[in-house]
Structures are given as structure tokens and as C-alpha cells.
Amino acid sequence: MTAPHAAPSLPPVARRVFANRTLNLRAIEAVGFDMDYTLIHYRTDAWERRAFEHARERIAKLGWPTESLEFTPQAFTQGLVVDRKLGNVVKANRFGFVVRAMHGTRVLEFEEQRAMYSRVLVDLAEPRWQFMNTLFSLSEACLFAGLADLVDAGKLPTGTSYEDAYAVVRSSLDAAHVEGALKAEIVKEPDRFVELDEELPLALRDLRQAGKKLLVITNSEWEYTRDIMSYTFDRFVPGGWRSLFDLVIVGARKPEFFMGSAPIFEIVDESGLLRPSVGPLREGGVYLGGNARLVEKKLECPGERILYVGDHIFSDVNVTKNLLRWRTALIVRALEDEVHALESFKQKQRDLDALMAEKELLEHASGQLRLRLLRDDGGYGDGVPPAELRRGLSQLRGQLEELDARIAPLAREGVEIVNRSWGPMMRAGNDKSHLARQIERHADVYTSRVANFLYATPFAYLRSPRGSLPHDVV
Numbered sequence: 001m002t003a004p005h006a007a008p009s010l011p012p013v014a015r016r017v018f019a020n021r022t023l024n025l026r027a028i029e030a031v032g033f034d035m036d037y038t039l040i041h042y043r044t045d046a047w048e049r050r051a052f053e054h055a056r057e058r059i060a061k062l063g064w065p066t067e068s069l070e071f072t073p074q075a076f077t078q079g080l081v082v083d084r085k086l087g088n089v090v091k092a093n094r095f096g097f098v099v100r101a102m103h104g105t106r107v108l109e110f111e112e113q114r115a116m117y118s119r120v121l122v123d124l125a126e127p128r129w130q131f132m133n134t135l136f137s138l139s140e141a142c143l144f145a146g147l148a149d150l151v152d153a154g155k156l157p158t159g160t161s162y163e164d165a166y167a168v169v170r171s172s173l174d175a176a177h178v179e180g181a182l183k184a185e186i187v188k189e190p191d192r193f194v195e196l197d198e199e200l201p202l203a204l205r206d207l208r209q210a211g212k213k214l215l216v217i218t219n220s221e222w223e224y225t226r227d228i229m230s231y232t233f234d235r236f237v238p239g240g241w242r243s244l245f246d247l248v249i250v251g252a253r254k255p256e257f258f259m260g261s262a263p264i265f266e267i268v269d270e271s272g273l274l275r276p277s278v279g280p281l282r283e284g285g286v287y288l289g290g291n292a293r294l295v296e297k298k299l300e301c302p303g304e305r306i307l308y309v310g311d312h313i314f315s316d317v318n319v320t321k322n323l324l325r326w327r328t329a330l331i332v333r334a335l336e337d338e339v340h341a342l343e344s345f346k347q348k349q350r351d352l353d354a355l356m357a358e359k360e361l362l363e364h365a366s367g368q369l370r371l372r373l374l375r376d377d378g379g380y381g382d383g384v385p386p387a388e389l390r391r392g393l394s395q396l397r398g399q400l401e402e403l404d405a406r407i408a409p410l411a412r413e414g415v416e417i418v419n420r421s422w423g424p425m426m427r428a429g430n431d432k433s434h435l436a437r438q439i440e441r442h443a444d445v446y447t448s449r450v451a452n453f454l455y456a457t458p459f460a461y462l463r464s465p466r467g468s469l470p471h472d473v474v
């Protein structure tokens with residue numbers, strides 16, 4: 001902690017809470033948390049590797065060859081989009097234009113990508129596209145890419161399409177998540193799979209101490225939630241993890257939880273014994289299922305005073321915001337690496353911006369000279385001899401070529417930071433990525449981890465920055 005009179009300073013950029021829409025934390029009366037990849041951060045390489053392997057075993061049981069399927073988590077990132085129809089994974093910009101694509105496990109050359117996608121826009125409302133909503137999507141992308149290669153090689157049963165392969169990936173992963181073996185492994189050796197964060201319990205205690213009701217609303221089942229929450233919090237919280245929360249809801253079946261009117265059951269003992277719940281929800285209770293209306297009734301506060309914090313762009317923030325008008329916070333752990341990469345590229349980005357400004361100037365001068373030549377051709381020139389204009393033009397061309405040679409390596413480096421194949425997660429060239437657009441639309445605020453609320457404090461007034469527009473005067 002800094003001394004009370006120390007000069008004020010903001011938290012490091014990677015640990016800030018960023019606002020798309022202004023959020024006054026003082027006005028928030030209740031904070032609901034998702035569990036997996038929100039309160040609990042998994043070591044993705046380890047967790048997803050096991051999910052991948054469990055699903056691969058199931059695929060092998062179909063008699064499909066699976067030896068070539070490889071788990072390569074660095075090959076994909078959250079926010080990419082699976083194209084079930086063509087066996088690809090793509091990155092799109094905010095308008096849905098594909099800016100990069102991988103077919104199977106191979107990154108497509110620009111020309112190949114253009115041939116496939118110049119007339120196609122990614123529209124997440126179409127079943128063709130599957131958005132990689134969370135870090136749980138990494139195993140899915142690896143399996144789909146590997147199977148798409150096998151479709152191409154003719155090694156899957158005759159007639160198997162990319163879509164069929166995707167359906168098999170989905171059902172295998174679903175089964176791996178739902179049947180007990182994978183989760184049993186996680187719970188047995190949590191230190192292999194869970195990344196602890198000492199600041200997290202303190203952040204939650206602060207929020208509670210500031211008078212906010214805290215809730216867990218997770219799709220995970222009770223036994224898993226109990227064991228993982230206990231492992232993560234009990235060592236730091238004298239009263240144990242349950243003492244942090246006013247309400248715990250497991251098996252929530254989000255997004256339906258936020259849309260429907262499913263009944264709720266109370267879990268009456270540690271082993272998970274259920275009984276139907278009648279009347280208002282009990283303070284400190286643990287429930288299974290239910291729906292958001294019951295939570296609102298229990299909290300007795302309007303949606304705009306409830307903040308829901310989650311990592312799933314569709315289930316946790318999109319539906320919550322659009323249907324219930326709850327305030328939303330998205331947890332994006334990869335933001336930390338992204339910010340660090342941007343920080344190390346900062347000077348080069350400045351150089352690149354300066355070179356691009358110079359290029360714009362030369363191009364403008366060149367356009368003017370060409371126009372004067374054109375006018376001269378049309379017989380309404382300004383009298384300067386065309387040879388002189390051509391000399392000027394050729395000089396500019398030389399300067400532009402020289403400039404391009406300096407720009408090219410920097411620009412290439414800029415699109416390869418963070419991830420060699422895909423570049424920064426939130427950007428698509430100079431534009432925003434599709435992921436950034438989804439976040440902007442549905443998350444009022446976003447941050448890399450829940451513990452960042454510790455830095456922000458429960459009193460923060462999180463202001464959205466003045467948005468940039470092409471005509472801004474800078």
C-alpha cells in the first residue's frame with residue numbers, strides 16, 4: 001500500500017478496468033460473478049490440453065484416425081471465428097470482413113483468403129459461424145483444424161463434411177465437460193490447473209465491505225464449484241469461500257438463466273442434496289438452476305444496479321445487457337499480454353505513424369502533380385511544362401518507394417505482435433477486430449481479471465474515453 005500522501009498514480013495499464021460505457025461502482029448494489037475463467041483462472045495450456053485429450057479419445061472411439069490431431073493452443077486465440085462450412089478459422093474486423101484465415105492447420109496466403117472471402121461477411125447470427133467466446137474454445141479450434149486436415153486428406157469416412165467434423169468436435173467436447181472424468185482430474189490436482197490470485201479474495205472482501213451483495217452464478221455443477229472455490233479461496237478467507245457470497249447459484253444454464261423462467265432448487269447439504277425451493281431465496285443459500293428474475297426479486301434492486309462479471313461474450317454479457325439491462329463486465333485475461341506487447345511496440349508504432357503521415361503527404365503531392373498533368377492533357381493546364389511535372393512525379397515516386405521499404409517491416413511486425421498468425425486480439429490492422437466490437441457492444445467495462453477491481457476500488461467512477469472518429473482534430 002502506498003503512503004496516504006504519496007503522489008497519485010494509476011494502476012499499470014494491463015491491470016486497469018476499461019469502460020465502454022461509464023459505470024459508477026458506487027451506484028452498484030450487487031455484483032454477480034461467473035466462476036470459470038472469471039473468479040477462477042485456469043492454466044489454459046493444462047486445462048484445455050486435458051479437454052482436448054478427452055474429446056480426442058471420444059473421436060477415436062468413432063473409428064476416426066486421431067494420431068495427427070495436435071493440441072497447439074498458441075495457434076488460436078479467443079475472439080476468432082470458426083467457419084464450419086469451409087473448415088477454417090478466421091479473424092474478422094468490426095464489420096465482419098475476414099482479414100486472416102486458417103484452413104485446417106495452415107494459415108492461408110492472402111490471395112487464397114481473398115478468393116474465399118471477398119464476397120462473404122461474418123455474421124454471427126448465421127449458424128455457419130461459431131464465435132470463439134471463451135478460452136474453452138481453444139481445444140475446440142485445435143480439434144476442428146486437425147479434423148479439417150483429415151477431411152482434405154480423405155481420411156474420414158466418405159462424405160464427411162467440415163460441418164460433420166465440427167458437429168463431432170462439439171459433441172465430444174460437450175461430453176468431456178459434462179461427464180465426470182475430466183472435472184475429477186481437475187479437482188484431484190487443482191494446483192496443476194488453477195492459477196491462484198492472492199489479490200482476488202481481498203477485492204471481493206472490499207466490495208462486500210463497501211455494502212455490495214455478492215453472488216456466484218455459474219454453469220458448473222455443485223461438486224465442482226464447491227471443490228474449486230474452496231481450493232481457491234479458503235486459504236485466504238477465514239470464514240471460507242461461502243462467507244464471501246450472499247447467494248450461490250450453480251448449474252445455472254446461462255444464457256437461458258438470463259432469458260427464461262426455469263425453476264430453482266435449493267442445495268441443502270455439502271453433498272448436493274436438493275429440495276424444491278419455495279418462497280424467497282435464502283440469504284447465503286446455494287441453489288441450482290433458476291433464473292435471473294428470481295435474483296432480481298431477491299435483491300430488490302433494478303437491473304441497472306446489478307453488475308454481472310463474466311468471461312463469456314454471449315452468455316455472460318450479451319444476453320445480460322440486452323435482455324435484463326444489468327450492467328456488465330467482461331473478463332479477458334489475454335488482455336494483459338496484449339497490453340504488454342503493445343507497450344513494447346509503442347516506439348515502433350510511433351515511428352510507423354510518423355512514416356504513414358509522411359506517406360500521406362507524398363501521396364497527396366503526387367496526386368496533385370498527376371492532376372496537373374491530366375489538366376495539361378485536357379488543354380486547361382497551368383502552363384508549367386509537363387516534363388517538369390513528370391520530373392517532380394518521378395522524384396516523389398522514388399521517395400515513396402523508399403518510404404514503403406521502411407514502412408513494410410514495421411507494419412509486418414505490427415500485425416504479428418501478440419500472436420504471429422493472428423496479431424493483436426482486439427485489432428484488425430488499423431481497425432477494431434470483431435472481438436473488440438462484440439466487447440464494445442455488450443460489455444460496459446472490461447478488464448483482465450476480477451482482482452483488478454481491487455486497484456479500481458469500490459468507489460471508482462469508470463469513465464468511457466472520448467471515442468475516436470476519422471475527422472478528429474488531434
Ligand code: 5GP
Nearest residue numbers: 034035036136173174177178218219220221
Ligand atoms: P461458468 O463459466 O458459467 O462458471 O462455467 C462454465 C461451465 O461450462 C464449466 O463447467 C465448463 O466445464 C462448461 N463448459 C465449457 N465449455 C463447454 C462445452 O463446450 N460444452 C459443455 N457442455 N460445457 C462446457
Ligand code: MG
Nearest residue numbers: 034036037311
Ligand atoms: Mg466462465
